[in-house]
Every structure is written in structure tokens, then in C-alpha cells.
Amino acid sequence: MAVDLPLDFTHAQDFINPLVDESLALGISDLHFERRGDEGVLRVRLDGMMREWARLTGEKMDLVVSRIKFISGIDPMQKGVLQQGRFEHETKDGKPVDMRVSVLPTPNMEDTVVRLLASAPTVMKLDDMGLQPHILEGLRKAIKAHQGLIFVTGPTGSGKTTTLYASVQEINDATRKIITVEDPIEYNVEGLTQLKLEQAKGLSYAAILKTILRHDPDVILIGETRDVEAAEIAVEASMTGHLVLTTLHTNSAPATILRLINMGVPAVDVANSVTCVYAQRLVRKLCDACKKPEPVSKELEEILKNQGADIPKQVFAPHGCKKCDGTGYKGRIPIGELMLMDDALRDVILESPTLTALNKAARKMGIKSMLQNGADLAADGLVWFTDIQRTVSE
Numbered sequence: 001m002a003v004d005l006p007l008d009f010t011h012a013q014d015f016i017n018p019l020v021d022e023s024l025a026l027g028i029s030d031l032h033f034e035r036r037g038d039e040g041v042l043r044v045r046l047d048g049m050m051r052e053w054a055r056l057t058g059e060k061m062d063l064v065v066s067r068i069k070f071i072s073g074i075d076p077m078q079k080g081v082l083q084q085g086r087f088e089h090e091t092k093d094g095k096p097v098d099m100r101v102s103v104l105p106t107p108n109m110e111d112t113v114v115r116l117l118a119s120a121p122t123v124m125k126l127d128d129m130g131l132q133p134h135i136l137e138g139l140r141k142a143i144k145a146h147q148g149l150i151f152v153t154g155p156t157g158s159g160k161t162t163t164l165y166a167s168v169q170e171i172n173d174a175t176r177k178i179i180t181v182e183d184p185i186e187y188n189v190e191g192l193t194q195l196k197l198e199q200a201k202g203l204s205y206a207a208i209l210k211t212i213l214r215h216d217p218d219v220i221l222i223g224e225t226r227d228v229e230a231a232e233i234a235v236e237a238s239m240t241g242h243l244v245l246t247t248l249h250t251n252s253a254p255a256t257i258l259r260l261i262n263m264g265v266p267a268v269d270v271a272n273s274v275t276c277v278y279a280q281r282l283v284r285k286l287c288d289a290c291k292k293p294e295p296v297s298k299e300l301e302e303i304l305k306n307q308g309a310d311i312p313k314q315v316f317a318p319h320g321c322k323k324c325d326g327t328g329y330k331g332r333i334p335i336g337e338l339m340l341m342d343d344a345l346r347d348v349i350l351e352s353p354t355l356t357a358l359n360k361a362a363r364k365m366g367i368k369s370m371l372q373n374g375a376d377l378a379a380d381g382l383v384w385f386t387d388i389q390r391t392v393s394e
Helices: 013-026 058-071 133-143 160-170 205-215 228-239 253-263 267-273 298-306 343-349 355-364 370-379 385-391
Strands: 028-036 039-046 049-057 083-090 096-106 109-118 148-153 178-182 193-196 219-222 243-248 274-286 292-294 315-317 329-340
Touching: 013 028, 013 039, 013 058, 013 096, 013 109, 028 058, 039 058, 049 058, 058 083, 058 096, 058 109, 133 148, 133 160, 133 274, 133 329, 148 160, 148 228, 148 253, 160 178, 160 219, 160 243, 160 274, 178 205, 193 205, 205 219, 205 228, 219 228, 228 243, 228 253, 228 267, 243 253, 253 267, 253 274, 253 329, 253 355, 267 274, 267 343, 274 370, 274 385, 298 370, 298 385, 329 370, 343 355, 370 385
Parallel strands: 148 243, 148 274, 178 193, 178 219, 219 243
Antiparallel strands: 028 039, 028 109, 039 049, 083 096, 096 109, 274 329, 292 315
């Protein structure tokens, strides 16, 4: 990393404050404090990738970690147990940033992770997310319907909640009653009725959803469909005149259908309720200032040829410069797979589908896979195809 940190400090806060400020400036999402024998290693996650930032003596590392524990409400003297806490950091310009702390005990040491979350993040617009045109058009078509069930899927950290809120914001125009239920509430948005799931009070997603339906909502946003009961209520709500948006952890759009059926939702209900599935990942965007041309690989050429796309004369690879801190990348953009339901796909769902059958039906409909969409981004010079292959498994 290009930024120097004050490693020779007496008070831990003199290290923590500039560390957090610089992390926010660089767009770092997580800080990892790892004790390795007599040495401490600070690693960070930037644009989705882990990088080493600094090495401290074991004594300095212990001092920093103890301070982080203390200010986040964790007992620094308690060892060997899972611990969680939070603290608020005020930036140089006076803005609060929420810091979530997690401590994981390992043999003879601990692993401490701090996640940086803006206390009042701004909801992005769909137009500003970098979505491919056909995905943007399809999502807009789905969210402007007055009923149906929309799933945004992908692993943790793939931007699912960001996409959900950007979608809801498109229709947040005071003509519809929109209710959200999450754990935690990640965005505070004017015009929405937002509920936090509180298991400690005995309120599950399913229990809250049953109550929500009595409040006459037009749109319901569910932070995550966690079990079959919540899934069944979401299905029922979507078939009784509501638009429901939620997330699920699956690898692809067709796999979402199979996951719902395996959870216990009847296939006929899945076929009649789900209107749109958008599977998403985030991939590093090439730095425009230093990306360098390279020949089109045979694999990329074959993928583009199979989808009837033009083969570019060249693509681009990361190089590294001062603007991107030598990484070759600047930010991340989404790649995805959008599946809008039609009668042919519903017929497949009703016939005890397999993942192979669902994938075949999706391709027959003209739905591009995530790998194919990633290949298009590589052909446009926005990403490195090697990163697409690393991020997406077909």
C-alpha cells in the first residue's frame, strides 16, 4: 500500500484514527488484525481482494486490538470466545462511520476483523450502478409491475442489498406504501416504513411478514429469505397483489428456482409467484489510466462466438500506476444473470426440474449466463477476463 501508517506509536488511538481515515479514503471495506507468533500483520480488503498493509510488533498489535475491543464494548481481558461489538468513528469532516468488530479465537491467538460501514450510506440509483443495458431494462420491467416476487441472489458481499434498495428507490414516489424488514437496517430511506428483525423479542421474519400484510403495503422488501416459512409468506404475498423483493444465497438465477423447491416451497407456487431472478457478483474494474491491451484468449473468443457476439481485436489487462496504487484496478462493477419468467420456463418448473433442465430452458430463452455477460464486459475493455473466470463458476 502506498500510504504510510505511524507504526512507532505510544497510544493505540494514534494508530487507529489515521488507519480508519486512510481506509475510508481508499475505499477499504475490512481491516484484519492477525497475530502471527511474535509479529502482528494488518491486512485489508480493497475492491474485494485481500492485501497486506503493515506489520507491527506483537506488543503493538496487542495494544491496538485491546483498544479496539475496549471502544467497541468488548472486554479486552476475555479470551478464547467469539466476541462482537461496534464503535463509531468520526471522520475529519465530521461524518460518523459505523465500525463492526468481530473477534475469532484461534489456537494461542485471536483474529480480529473490523468492518467499515457508513452510518448513513447513500442509496445508489440503478443508472449509476454500471449494470449492463439488458439487465437494467429487465430489472426496471420487473419492479414496475404491481405484483410478483423478485429475487436478487449471490454470496455475501456481492452487492445484493445495494441492488435491492436501488430498485425500490425507483418506485419510491409516494404513490405506493413500501415496507422493509431487515437485520440490520443498512439504509435509512425517507418514504419507507423500515422494520428491524429482533430475534431477542421473538420476532422472526415470518412473524413480522404476517403482521406487515395487515398494514396494506404495496411493496415489501425482505432483507433475506432465510427459511421455508418466510419463503412461503413471500410467495403468498406476491400472489395476492403485492410486489415482494428479497435475497437468497444461490450461485445462479436458475439455481434459485431449485433452491426454493428444495426448501419446501411447492413447484406450482414457485412457478406462479416468481417473476424475476437476478444473480449478481462484483468484479474489479480495470483502471482506465493504465490498463494495457492483450490478445483475445481462445476461451474468450469461443464464448463470444457462441453467443453471436463480435470478436474484438484486443482486450485489456491490469498494469498498475499511481492512480490505482499500483493494482491495475479502480473500483468494482457488477456482473449478473437476469432471468425474467415466461410460460416456457414455468412449464419446466412444473415438471420436477433439474438444474440442467433449468439452465437449458434459460439459454433457450436467450438469457445470457453470468460468464457470458462477463465476457461482454471484457470485450468492452472494462474488466480482465481472468478476473471473470476467477469470480464466476459455471
